[in-house]
Amino acid sequence: MLEEKLLLKNKLIVLDKQQAGVAARRNFMDMCAFNGTRPMPPKKIERALGCLDLILGQLKLRAVISEYPGSCASEMGLNLDKAFFNWPLLSRLDGDVRRIYVYLLTAGRPAYQANSALDEVYADLWLNAYMDAGLDMLRQYVQRLEANGSRYVSRSVGPGLYGMDTSAVRQIFTVLDSGKIQVELLDGGLMAPIKSFVGLFIVTDRPWDIGEDCQNCPGGAPSCRYCKLGYRTGRLGDV
Helix, strand or coil: HHHHHHCCCCCCECCHHHHHHHHHHHHHHHHHCCCCCCCCCCHHHHHHHHHHHHHHHCCEEEEEEEEEHHEEEECCCEEEEEEEEECCCCCHHHHCEEEEEEEEEEECCCCCCCCCHHHHHHHEEEEEEEEHHHHHHHHHHHHCCCCCCCECCCCCEECCCCCCCCCCCHHHHCCCHHHHHEEEEEECEEECCEEEEEEEEEEEEECCCCCCCCCCCCCCCHHHHHHHCCCCCCCCCCC
């Protein structure tokens, strides 16, 4: 009972976009293939980097996160407050789950006017780059909460990955107060603002032995966004 009283519930986290900037720039350069071996025209790179100004002023990286004890996990899935998440992957962890963090992350609703379709693409890529950087910062936040160095914080998992059905997005919205960061779930299942993520971090005693590429993934193909797109190889990365 004491442990449950200390658990985070709908904790609002405001992420520093200046702190996220270094990782976001690196992410952006990778997305645009500017870090590759093929040389790019300096003016093209300058133009792409300059499009950051379109979104930076209105960018608001915020998250809401809740914490649950490992006892909420079973071989069949997760029982979190009002929602059950059917997730057979947990049977692979052999009761090793110590804590679960459920989060919702958003970049807000930056409104910008691009001068061209290309600039609009670059601005959208900048938003993606900051979202990825914000997700890394959120995981680092969880790692600080789990000060016990012997525990492992998974990369972000959740709806559409590793066998968790995409319908779990609705269940996450039942356990998190999305109003704290002004995110809503639309009737069609999309989130607004569109630059929003939902997911989970799973804390275990040992690193996950579940494979890190599509060929070794134990998840179910019908619920995987990568399988639906036809990907069978390539690393899933940290998102």
